[in-house]
Amino acid sequence: VQMEKVNIDIVTLTRFLTEEQAKHKEATGDFTLLCHALQFSFKSIAYYIRRATLINLTGLAGSSNITGDDQKKLDVIGNDVFIAAMRSSGKCAVLVSEEEEEAIFFPEHENARYAVACDPIDGSSNLDAGVSVGTIFGIHKLEEGSKGTKEDLLKPGTELIAAGFTMYGASAQLVITMKGGTVNGFTMDSALGEFILTHPDMRIPKKRAIYSVNEGNSLYWQDSVKEYFNSLKYPTEEGGKPYSARYIGSMVADAYRTLLYGGIFAYPADKKSPKGKLRILYECAPMAMVFENAGGQALDSKMQRMMEVVPEGIHDRSGIFMGSYDEIEKVKKFHK
Ligand code: AHM
Ligand code: MG
Numbered sequence: 001v002q003m004e005k006v007n008i009d010i011v012t013l014t015r016f017l018t019e020e021q022a023k024h025k026e027a028t029g030d031f032t033l034l035c036h037a038l039q040f041s042f043k044s045i046a047y048y049i050r051r052a053t054l055i056n057l058t059g060l061a062g063s064s065n066i067t068g069d070d071q072k073k074l075d076v077i078g079n080d081v082f083i084a085a086m087r088s089s090g091k092c093a094v095l096v097s098e099e100e101e102e103a104i105f106f107p108e109h110e111n112a113r114y115a116v117a118c119d120p121i122d123g124s125s126n127l128d129a130g131v132s133v134g135t136i137f138g139i140h141k142l143e144e145g146s147k148g149t150k151e152d153l154l155k156p157g158t159e160l161i162a163a164g165f166t167m168y169g170a171s172a173q174l175v176i177t178m179k180g181g182t183v184n185g186f187t188m189d190s191a192l193g194e195f196i197l198t199h200p201d202m203r204i205p206k207k208r209a210i211y212s213v214n215e216g217n218s219l220y221w222q223d224s225v226k227e228y229f230n231s232l233k234y235p236t237e238e239g240g241k242p243y244s245a246r247y248i249g250s251m252v253a254d255a256y257r258t259l260l261y262g263g264i265f266a267y268p269a270d271k272k273s274p275k276g277k278l279r280i281l282y283e284c285a286p287m288a289m290v291f292e293n294a295g296g297q298a299l300d301s302k303m304q305r306m307m308e309v310v311p312e313g314i315h316d317r318s319g320i321f322m323g324s325y326d327e328i329e330k331v332k333k334f335h336k
Contacts, residue, residue, distance in 0.1 A: 011197035013039055013174065013186050020178070030091045031139075031161070034114050037089030038137060039174075039195065044081045045121065045135055046172040046188060048074060058128045074127055075099060078120035078135070092116050093148025096314045098282055103150040103314060114161075115140040115152040117281040117314075122165075123250025132169035134252025138286040139163065150314055157285035157307035164290060167252045175202070175256065177293040183259075204296040207326040208262030209243040212254045220270035228334035251278065255287050255322070259294060262324040264331070269301035269319030276301060276319035280311040284320045291322045298322035303335045 011019075014036070021032045052058050052074055061073045079099040086092040086106070093112040095104045098119040106112060116139050123133040139162045142152045157163075164176035172188035174195050185199025211232050218226060232243040243263070248254050251265070258265045269276040278284050288298035288306035298306040301319025309318055321331050 011200075012192075013195035013197070016184065016186075016197055030113060034089050034091040034116075034139070035162075035176075037085045037091070041082045041085035041120075042135060042166040042172065042174060042195075043188070043193065044085075045078045046166070046168050048077055048081070049121075049127070049133065049168045052127065053130075075121050075124050082118055082120045082135070086116055093142055093146075094150065094152055096150070096153055096281055098122070098279060098315075101315075103153070105148055107147070110147075112148065113142050115142055115148060117153055117286075119279070119282040122252050122283065123248075126248070126250050131248060131250060132167055132253040133250050134165050134167040134256075136165040136252060136282055136286050137163065138282060138289070153281060153314060154311055156310045157288050160285060160289050163286035165252045165255070165286065167250075167256045169253065169256075173256060175199075175259070175290060177290050181293060183290055183294040202259060202294050204259050204291065204294045204324055205262030206295075207324045209241065210246055210258070210261060210263030211243050212245070212247050212258060212263065212265040213267070214247060214249070215245070217268075217270055217272065220272040221268060222270065224334045224336050225266075225268045225270070228331055231330075231334070251283060251287070255290075258323050259290065259296075262327075264321065264323035264327045266321045266323075266331075267319065268321070273317070275317045277317060278320055280309055280316045280318045281314055284318050285309070287320070287322060295325060296323055297325055297328035299328060299331065303332055 017032045017035050021027045021029060057073045061076045079097055086095045090109045091112050092114050093106055094115045096117040118137045120135055121133050122136050126133055138160050140153055140155060141161050142148055146152055162178045166172055166174045174186040177183040183202040185202050186195035187198040189196050235242060254265045267278050284306055291298045299321045300306050300309050306320060321328060
């Protein structure tokens with residue numbers, strides 16, 4: 001009888017982080033510890049989302065966050081889990097969360113050298129329907145001599161030292177990239193309680209005929225945006241086929257699909273939201289870093305490289321177009 005071959009040489013996120021650390025002789029291990037705390041928050045949030053309907057966690061929490069959205073019970077829990085993880089890591093000096101109006105400081109950890117921005121549960125309007133949501137994060141290093149201020153986060157994405165997201169779908173998928181590095185994807189193995197490297201060196205396909213945008217906003221779009229999307233639906237060349245539309249309404253899920261399959265995800269600035277809807281620090285910039293490091297592109301509504309946009313406030317918004325390299329080139333051609 002032939003024994004089934006078992007792969008015992010799996011790369012867990014823990015192992016991956018340790019091996020990454022070993023590549024940097026000057027590394028102190030602080031960043032690795034911060035990532036372990038992040039990893040724990042993803043596991044906890046995944047756990048609560050899975051159990052949400054069973055333990056009566058769906059619905060509204062009866063408060064609203066600063067952007068006026070109704071907060072869900074799970075939004076509140078995700079935020080609390082994230083804050084607790086960052087505090088207890090001892091490595092995070094300042095944290096910006098979508099759910100908190102002001103930055104949160106952890107002065108008790110004098111030697112903490114990192115600043116973190118996060119959207120603990122992005123796409124939460126989808127929660128009660130059991131549709132995928134996600135957590136997005138970006139990590140900056142404090143300026144030399146800084147004890148941690150919000151200025152440590154009001155920097156362009158080009159200065160992020162790491163960024164990524166976790167999508168809570170059929171399984172939890174974690175995607176992480178470091179400055180100048182590759183993009184790596186991990187799948188949560190719930191039985192082992194570990195994220196396993198399943199998608200090493202992710203590269204976004206150069207093109208794919210899929211677009212992802214809330215077309216219900218098209219009345220408010222500027223003409224160049226309307227013309228671009230129309231060109232995808234009504235191709236003019238002989239025998240040209242229209243694109244497929246896919247829109248989940250959870251940026252993390254739409255972005256993850258776009259990363260794997262290619263195509264474009266956009267949330268343009270429009271007449272209703274002239275600054276765009278999605279937030280720079282914890283939605284646009286981290287995603288832009290992932291897409292660029294995977295060989296794609298990400299631009300704001302002025303066709304500026306998203307990674308170079310400098311936010312003035314911690315909750316500033318931007319329009320965004322991100323996806324396959326060739327598709328974003330096409331977007332530029334329509335811009336006036
Ligand atoms: P949230 O952070 O309040 O959940 O909002 C962000 C979400 C994104 O995940 C998604 O891309 C977008 O909002 C969907 O917005 P809309 O419902 O306007 O299409
Ligand atoms: Mg969000």
